[in-house]
Amino acid sequence: MKQPILLSTPHIGEQELKFVQEAFETNWVAPVGPHIDAFEQEFSQIVGAKHAAALSSGTAALHLALKLVGVKPGDEVFCSTFTFIASVSPITYLGATPVFIDSDRTSWNMDPSLLADSLAQKDRIGKLPKAVVLVHLYGQSADIEPIMQICDRYGIPLIEDAAEALGATYKNTSPGTWGRAGIFSFNGNKIITTSGGGMLVSGDDKLISQAKFLATQARDPQPHYEHTQIGFNYRLSNILAGIGRGQLMVLKERVTARRRNFAFYQKMLGDLPGIEFMPEADFGTCTRWLSCLTFDPNIGGIDREQVRLKLLEQQIETRPVWKPMHLQPVFASCECVNNGVAEDLFQKGLCLPSGSNLTNEELERVTTKIRELYNK
């Protein structure tokens, strides 16, 4: 039996172990230490952020961001519906209610005109949301500028979930650096990984120092342990920050490799009827963190599930694109501004194996099996 081909696996470079070793040799085996500071600095430089806090996960980063812009129980927070649940869970941790906004076809991310319409409507009834969480999905930036302008018009803080978009560009800048705060993830399946981890970035140094304070149990500056607030245990370990520093050194190569996977799939499958690849919006570069495409059975006679199951038989792992949050049972009672795009993508969309460590033989195995379904 052939080796399984997985969706997206960690891809460690040459330097990571050296940084980890250094942490051991200097006994910085703690959620404090020189790798954390260096990782924050190097990361900020790469994405063009002013300030950064290294945290235990992207979810933790988003939780702190929402808390620090003042989200409280009973508030509403707007969020992209086409995303992974970690974009939304922190809204509920704070006792707030998500309102979901659908996507446009050009970027698969939040549709600026839907956002504008729904904010105008909320304004008329005097119930504006406390924040907007804008997700940059599958390595592609949303159309940030119009969304920022709309948020600014109403004075609503924009928080960018760039967990999947490290290495992407929007008008030659990094998504995640435009809003009041942005978050990134270094989970095992992301474009670079620390096994688990996240980063909060902001132009506001007070927000970042508050985040670091809350992430370390909100300990007041006293020789003993003094607390006037409830905090969290959300700091990244110095060892994992060492892995992160090594991974940052190969980020560019990882983006190139993932874009190469996508180009290969496009070349080998692009002629098949009913297949469409995720578009790349003209305002930036998509990292192709995951290679996504849609199968229209009315045109090609083959649906997404047939492809997924056929590949599964061959031990090739694929995944339907994210099931929209407004279709999730846990959010059944939440409002959604729905234009049908996310639902349509979920019906037809599939993520193919996308790791930066895939070989040509593996990529060919995937495309050959898909072509067999079409007898081509």
Ligand SMILES: *Cc1c(COP(=O)(O)O)cnc(C)c1O
């Ligand atoms: C992975 C991911 C997160 C959460 O990051 P973790 O580090 O796994 O907590 C948040 N949002 C999106 C869109 C993600 O893909």
